[in-house]
Amino acid sequence: MNWASSFQAFKNISWGSFRQDIEDLISQWDEVKVSFPPKEGLERFLLASRQEPFLSEKLKRIDELGSFFERAEKILFLYQYLSDPRLSIPDRTIYRELREERDELLGFFEKTDISIDADSIDRLLMRFQNFRERYINAYIEAHKRERSGEQFVPYERIRHSRRYQLLSKLEQIEMISTQHNRSLVDRLIAGVILSRCEEPSIDSLQSSPICRCGFILGEEKRLTPLNEIKEAIDFGIKEALESLNSSAYQEKIIPYIQGLEEVGEWEKAKAIRSVLSFSQITNENQIEEFDHALTPSTVQAINEAFRGRVVIARRDLDKLYNALIRRKYTLPQVQKIIKEWLKEEEISQGTFIHFIGKGDLEVETSFEKRFMIFLEENYPELLSLLKEVGQSLFKEAMLISLWIKGHGISPDKIYPFFPFLRKGEEGKGELILQELSSLANSLHNKEPLVFEEIVQEVEGKEEFPSRLWSLLGEEKPSFIFLKESIFPSILREAFERLLAIPDNELLSGKLSPKEDTLLHQRTSNFIIKQKEMTEALNDYGEIIKKLKSLKRKESNPPKDFERWESLYIQSISPISFLLSIFPKKVERMGLALPSPARERLLEGEKFLQVFLKSFSVFYREKHSALGSRGI
Amino acid sequence: MIEDLLSLSMGRGDILKGEERIFILLDAMRWDLWEFLKERFFGPMANQLRIIGEGALWARLPSTTPRQMEIFDEAIAKDKSQDKNFLKILGIDERIHSEKGGLEHLFRNILQYLQLELTPRLREIPPGKSLIIFSDHGFIENPQFERSDKYRTSRYIHGEDSPFEIIVPWLIIKKL
Numbered sequence: 001m002n003w004a005s006s007f008q009a010f011k012n013i014s015w016g017s018f019r020q021d022i023e024d025l026i027s028q029w030d031e032v033k034v035s036f037p038p039k040e041g042l043e044r045f046l047l048a049s050r051q052e053p054f055l056s057e058k059l060k061r062i063d064e065l066g067s068f069f070e071r072a073e074k075i076l077f078l079y080q081y082l083s084d085p086r087l088s089i090p091d092r093t094i095y096r097e098l099r100e101e102r103d104e105l106l107g108f109f110e111k112t113d114i115s116i117d118a119d120s121i122d123r124l125l126m127r128f129q130n131f132r133e134r135y136i137n138a139y140i141e142a143h144k145r146e147r148s149g150e151q152f153v154p155y156e157r158i159r160h161s162r163r164y165q166l167l168s169k170l171e172q173i174e175m176i177s178t179q180h181n182r183s184l185v186d187r188l189i190a191g192v193i194l195s196r197c198e199e200p201s202i203d204s205l206q207s208s209p210i211c212r213c214g215f216i217l218g219e220e221k222r223l224t225p226l227n228e229i230k231e232a233i234d235f236g237i238k239e240a241l242e243s244l245n246s247s248a249y250q251e252k253i254i255p256y257i258q259g260l261e262e263v264g265e266w267e268k269a270k271a272i273r274s275v276l277s278f279s280q281i282t283n284e285n286q287i288e289e290f291d292h293a294l295t296p297s298t299v300q301a302i303n304e305a306f307r308g309r310v311v312i313a314r315r316d317l318d319k320l321y322n323a324l325i326r327r328k329y330t331l332p333q334v335q336k337i338i339k340e341w342l343k344e345e346e347i348s349q350g351t352f353i354h355f356i357g358k359g360d361l362e363v364e365t366s367f368e369k370r371f372m373i374f375l376e377e378n379y380p381e382l383l384s385l386l387k388e389v390g391q392s393l394f395k396e397a398m399l400i401s402l403w404i405k406g407h408g409i410s411p412d413k414i415y416p417f418f419p420f421l422r423k424g425e426e427g428k429g430e431l432i433l434q435e436l437s438s439l440a441n442s443l444h445n446k447e448p449l450v451f452e453e454i455v456q457e458v459e460g461k462e463e464f465p466s467r468l469w470s471l472l473g474e475e476k477p478s479f480i481f482l483k484e485s486i487f488p489s490i491l492r493e494a495f496e497r498l499l500a501i502p503d504n505e506l507l508s509g510k511l512s513p514k515e516d517t518l519l520h521q522r523t524s525n526f527i528i529k530q531k532e533m534t535e536a537l538n539d540y541g542e543i544i545k546k547l548k549s550l551k552r553k554e555s556n557p558p559k560d561f562e563r564w565e566s567l568y569i570q571s572i573s574p575i576s577f578l579l580s581i582f583p584k585k586v587e588r589m590g591l592a593l594p595s596p597a598r599e600r601l602l603e604g605e606k607f608l609q610v611f612l613k614s615f616s617v618f619y620r621e622k623h624s625a626l627g628s629r630g631i
Numbered sequence: 632m633i634e635d636l637l638s639l640s641m642g643r644g645d646i647l648k649g650e651e652r653i654f655i656l657l658d659a660m661r662w663d664l665w666e667f668l669k670e671r672f673f674g675p676m677a678n679q680l681r682i683i684g685e686g687a688l689w690a691r692l693p694s695t696t697p698r699q700m701e702i703f704d705e706a707i708a709k710d711k712s713q714d715k716n717f718l719k720i721l722g723i724d725e726r727i728h729s730e731k732g733g734l735e736h737l738f739r740n741i742l743q744y745l746q747l748e749l750t751p752r753l754r755e756i757p758p759g760k761s762l763i764i765f766s767d768h769g770f771i772e773n774p775q776f777e778r779s780d781k782y783r784t785s786r787y788i789h790g791e792d793s794p795f796e797i798i799v800p801w802l803i804i805k806k807l
Contacts, residue, residue, distance in 0.1 A: 256678065259758060259807030263681040304678045565687050568794040569662060576795070577663035580734040580772075615794045623692050623792075 004072055009079035013114045018065055021058040028052065068116040075121065078128045082106050087209035089135075090218030098138060101131045135217075136205045143215050147197040154226050155192045158185075162284075163233045166291045170240040172299045175249070175306045175352060180236035183442065187378070188229045190435055194381040195221055214384075237281060245279050248352075256305035271298045272305070313347055317357040367453040374447055379439045385432065389420050395454050396464070397421070399486060401433045402440035406485045409471055417467065452525055455486060465489050477501075481533070488529055492589075495533045499540065499586075500594045536585040539578045540597060543604055546575035550607045557614040561622070564615060572611055579604050633688055633699050634706035636765055636801060653716045653762045655749075658696055659724035659789065661769025662687075665800040667738045672745055678807065680753065685802040690768040694789050694796040696724065699767035722748055727770050727787045734772070737787065753806070760806045766799035 005015045031048040032041050049055055068075075081087065082105055089099045108114065108124055158164055164185065171182050200211035210216060243249055253272065260269040274293045281287055320341045329337070347353065375382060386394045397418045404414060411433050415421055421429035444451040458464055468490055472480055481494035549571045558564040579601055586593055593601075636654070660668070673680060691698050707715060722744045730737045756762065770789040777784060789796045 255758070256807070259681075262759065263683060263805050263807065265681075307678050561689065564794065565689075565798055568798045569687065572794055573662040573798075574666070577666075577734065584733060584735060612793055615797075616792050619692075619792045619794075619797060 004069070007076060007079075009076055009109050010072075010114070012109065012111055013116060018061065021061055024052060024058060025055075025062065028055075064117050067118050068121060071121055071125070074125060078105075078125065079109055081132070081209060082128070084209050086216060087135075088216045088218060092218065095138065095218070098131070098135055101127070101134075105131060132206065135209070136202055139205060139210075139217050140200065140202075142217055142219075143197070143200060143211060146219065146221060147195065147211075147213060147215050151223070152193060152196045155189055155223075155229070158189055158226075158229060158233075161233075162287055162291055163230070163237065166287060166294070167233050167236045167240075169291070169294050169296075169299060170237065172296075172303075173240070173244075174303050176240050176243045178236045178239035178243070180232045180239060182236070183378075185229060185232050185236065186438060188224050188232060190379070190381055190438070192223045193431060194435065195223070196431075241278060241280060244276060250276075253302065253305045260301075268297075268301050271295065272301055274298075275302070313343075313352070314354045314356050315342060317355050321357075367450050370447060370450050371443070371454065374443060374450065375439070378442060378446075379435065382432075382435060382439060385420075389418075393418065393420075396458050396461075397433075398436045398440045398443075399455060399458055400468075401437040403468070403486045404471070405437060407472065407475070407480070407483050413471055448525075455488075459487055459489050465493075469493075481537075484530070485526065488526060491526075491530055491533060495537065495589075496591060498537060499591070499597055532585065532589065536582060536589070539582045539585065540600075543575060543578050543582060543600060546571045546578070547600065547604050547607065550575065550604075550611065554607065554610065557611065557618075559618070564618060567611070568615075572608065572615075575604055576608055579608070632691070633703045633765070633767065636688065636703070636763065637706055637710050651716070651760070653718065653756065653760060655718045655720060655762055655764045657723055657745075657764060657766050658719065658721045659727050659768060659770055660766035660799065661795050662798060662800055664723070664738060664741065664769075665766070665802075668742065668745065671742050672749075673804075676750075676753070681805045681807060683803050683805050685800060687798050688765060688801050690797050690799060692792060694768040694791060696767050703767075718752070720745070720749060727789070728785055731778075731781045731786050756806050758806050762804040762806065763801065764804060765801035769796045769799050771795045 001015055001018065004010050005013070028045065028048050031044045036044065052058075082102055087102070089095050089102060091099070105124070105128055164182075167182050167185065170176060170178075195213075197211060197213035197215065200213070204211065244253075253276065257269045257272050260266075260272075271293070275290070275298055278286065278290045278293070281290055320338065323337050323341065324334070342353075375386065382394075389397070397414075400414055400417070401411075403409075404411065411430060414433075415429065421432055440451070443454075465487075468487065472490075477494045477497040481491065481498060484491045484494065553567060553571075558567050583593060583601065669682070673682060691702060707717075723741050726737065726740050726744060730740065732740075753762075768789050770787045771791065771793045773784065773786055773788045775784060776786045
């Protein structure tokens, strides 16, 4: 009784009278004492019961109380389900009966003296069962209407549309900034798609009044209209085209094209001209033609045109914000402040202004906080997931979601590490992964230091690197090395494995890290490390190649100027340079050269000396034969 | 040979006969240094310069600047066919004689020097002009060099007959 009386549901049960009944019954037993003979004891007990006229009723009530306690937990669940604030039943005609039934069921607990007799409790439980069944039907129907179904399909298709792809390509032109950019479009799409939830199970609704997606009966979420997103894409393309055709851009691009034509790079010049010929796009044919014209190499060429030719002025928006926020100014005062902030006199018409901000945050705020701010501002839809699974697992999943893309690993392989991705309806795991990888990519681009900090934090976990290697399976170290773009530890280990393989044929070819235009997830520090290692591996490959070439010529050295020139340029000069720098590079990376590599270097030095002697003999002989003036 | 520079460039279709040319001597640029600079110095300037031709010159013995210039000056004096501007960049050789560090360190120092010294000069050259950049000799690591005696011995020297000192590059560049 002490346990039960603490619940709100049972607050109106007259626990006092039950306690009294029990005390009365206990007092009957007080008449029975071990000091009396059996007969006397029984006589005293019967005498006492005769003095208690309601003894049978009290016994019956206590029996009922026992039976009530057997079902107390069910009743408590019923009360919690009905009083759950998430069990919202809107005040609409179609839900009126449901509402009234819920109120009546809750009314049972509001009565001043709750009846606990078996019949009342049976009726209560039966009514609740009926209510819950009707409620679940109504909920599933509304949920289906709002959160699942075909309405989401067109949104998913947008990302594969030619216009979206075109906007993505235009974003790679570094000097073009548009108000309607791809991040905006991605956010709009994600806002819709992440609200999708496939049908919740009846079992789950029997224990909780709402689905885990959080949908509440009667809720009507306004999805961003499809046309609004399509319009944003079109505006983005239009704005990019306007920029490209503006005089500020043309002034830089046209002379560059002319320069290309002057040096005979007609194809490149033609490709850029072809892109510039589009001043506006009005129909699908033009979209297709423009998309076709805007190849990755043309984008690169346009970017080249601006490098070294434009002046970029940086203006910190935080400074302007601090000067204006929570203050009152007249219009001329505001104009003066903006003018001073812009430093207009220092900017010419052709200058591009690069707006920066959050300067204070960058310096003073911890990486942790900056990550949370970034998430809240850019991917608020993922906040609930972070709260659900915790920061540590969330960060791991975020990095791995991007990492598997680079290595071509199927998402199915990572589900065992992140069970939360498999919870709920089919297909949502994939969607969450997509959003997580988009977050990782965006974080890398906009907050590379925070991204690197998270990489370091996650990599430092004891079992994490071995988990990554288990996902890589039997992949060759050279492929792993080239594809790696996030984790330096993977890069180092792949590098060491590669150098330890004697006579590796792969090293005879040029290594070049995978460049995927869709994945720009390498941070600048990572690029430096990878570049350094790639260079060292390529140097080693070159040494092997040049050594082979010198060996072939050992018994038959060149006998004329042309052949010596060719041998020097092709083999002697490069191998000498590489023999000098390669061991230093490996040393700088904190690694020791494996013995096959050391032997190769010694062999290279030996051959070099042989050819230097031959050259000296050849040139002395020719030079003296020709005298002091000319050959 | 160095005197062949004049006829080499004349024969190329990229430079018109009679067109004014600018000769730039990068004193002591040996072949691997040129390869290094091609990537690190000229590569990033690809939007301003295009290398439209390159080849090798053989230095005379001794492989020193005065000896090569003697020959070159004579050739220039004889050739009246074109206007010539001549610019000498001597800082590479200076660094070669003073550097005590490794080859990579030397090359990086030279790169930094050229970025400060040569880049502004190249930027000033008007678009469409042709430049002939060449070296006069290379250098070799002194086999007698001892780290312990680094203040008295030069680490890099030239004047002898190794291919590193003798075979050096020339290139024709067009300003975009």
